[in-house]
Amino acid sequence: MRPETRAVHVAAEVDPETGAVAPPLHLSTTFEHPADSTLIDGYLYQRYANPTQDRLERALAAIDGGSAALAFASGMAAGSALLQNLPPGGEVLMADDTYFAFRKLAERFFARWGLTHRLVDMTSPDAVAEAIGPDTVCLWAETPSNPRLKVTSIAALAALAKPRDLRLVVDATFATPVLLNPIALGADVVLHSTTKYLGGHSDAMGGALVFAERGAWFDAILETRKLQGGIASPFASWLILRGIRTLAPRVRWQSESALKIATFLEGHERVSCVHYPGLTSHSGHAVAGREMRDFGGMLSVEVAGDRAAALRVASALKLFLNATSLGGYESLVEHRESVEGKGSPTPANLLRLSVGLEHSDDLIDDLAQALRQV
Numbered sequence: 300m301r302p303e304t305r306a307v308h309v310a311a312e313v314d315p316e317t318g319a320v321a322p323p324l325h326l327s328t329t330f331e332h333p334a335d336s337t338l339i340d341g342y343l344y345q346r347y348a349n350p351t352q353d354r355l356e357r358a359l360a361a362i363d364g365g366s367a368a369l370a371f372a373s374g375m376a377a378g379s380a381l382l383q384n385l386p387p388g389g390e391v392l393m394a395d396d397t398y399f400a401f402r403k404l405a406e407r408f409f410a411r412w413g414l415t416h417r418l419v420d421m422t423s424p425d426a427v428a429e430a431i432g433p434d435t436v437c438l439w440a441e442t443p444s445n446p447r448l449k450v451t452s453i454a455a456l457a458a459l460a461k462p463r464d465l466r467l468v469v470d471a472t473f474a475t476p477v478l479l480n481p482i483a484l485g486a487d488v489v490l491h492s493t494t495k496y497l498g499g500h501s502d503a504m505g506g507a508l509v510f511a512e513r514g515a516w517f518d519a520i521l522e523t524r525k526l527q528g529g530i531a532s533p534f535a536s537w538l539i540l541r542g543i544r545t546l547a548p549r550v551r552w553q554s555e556s557a558l559k560i561a562t563f564l565e566g567h568e569r570v571s572c573v574h575y576p577g578l579t580s581h582s583g584h585a586v587a588g589r590e591m592r593d594f595g596g597m598l599s600v601e602v603a604g605d606r607a608a609a610l611r612v613a614s615a616l617k618l619f620l621n622a623t624s625l626g627g628y629e630s631l632v633e634h635r636e637s638v639e640g641k642g643s644p645t646p647a648n649l650l651r652l653s654v655g656l657e658h659s660d661d662l663i664d665d666l667a668q669a670l671r672q673v
């Protein structure tokens with residue numbers, strides 16, 4: 300089955316009780332069980348597992364080609380549970396353009412979890428090979444990265460990770476399972492902020508881990524989720540599962556529009572740089588062409604000028620709303636340096652665009668009028 304078909308049909312069985320085609324939403328926090336609760340073979344308590352979330356997890360595993368998936372309350376909850384189950388004393392090599400909250404998490408929490416980290420340019424397999432040390436236990440990649448759209452070869456990282464027994468984790472939030480399947484390229488775990496494209500409507504918070512194999516690491520992370528409580532709520536699970544049903548056409552449409560927008564911006568006199576892997580001028584174009592099915596709906600643009608010029612453009616946009624997050628049906632713009640705060644390595648003139656489902660000509664008109672104001 301092709302990914303588009305899988306996204307529609309997996310975990311979509313008709314409700315046996317009612318014949319309902321749309322899945323039931325089970326809100327119950329507790330489930331009846333035998334008096335001896337060691338005999339349970341179904342559900343016990345919502346924080347452990349629940350039927351709506353189970354459907355979502357089956358869908359997530361199937362669309363990413365994994366053996367099993369775990370759904371969480373957010374992408375950060377998913378990543379934290381995973382990182383807390385790395386061996387103490389271990390070093391995590393992180394992509395230098397990793398989503399800023401994971402970089403912050405590493406700075407603030409890794410020491411408490413007995414971990415260390417170093418930032419590496421993961422677009423260069425040589426730089427990664429050189430950085431791997433005796434304590435390295437995990438490569439944490441993100442591709443395309445947020446916000447500079449840096450593209451990492453998962454196959455190249457897997458070739459480094461496998462012989463050294465390192466765990467390869469890939470945050471594929473920007474790419475989605477429609478465009479990139481890291482497990483097929485050798486990753487051990489894929490992370491998604493399901494808040495973004497998988498939900499697709501900016502109305503549900505969630506995160507997911509998809510595992511190549513269901514082994515001891517999976518069990519440990521499941522236990523962490525049970526005890527720390529970062530589980531996906533049934534309603535969020537239901538909304539994200541609904542989002543998965545339309546994921547493929549949304550992402551295809553958004554990718555098509557993003558390429559048109561990037562091409563328009565690349566030729567614009569008031570733009571100094573466009574970060575979009577679909578452009579042949581992008582350093583990651585060849586790798587993305589090999590490992591992804593299309594280039595995605597995210598791009599970043601550096602306005603010719605300073606921070607104030609970028610802010611003027613963002614403020615003048617009418618269809619692109621100034622708001623954080625991404626992957627919804629609506630187009631968003633964000634001045635990343637402002638949201639990342641003090642110490643942000645993101646260029647001050649950079650605006651990140653999440654291309655929505657509007658017509659690309661209208662979005663280009665909007666950008667054209669905003670850029671005239673610089």
Ligand SMILES: Cc1ncc(COP(=O)(O)O)c(C=O)c1O
Pocket residue numbers: 373374375376398441445470472473491492493494504505506624
């Ligand atoms: C690439 C990436 N990974 C992870 C996250 C964290 O996800 P969440 O906000 O659902 O916790 C985000 C959020 O923006 C993200 O962009």
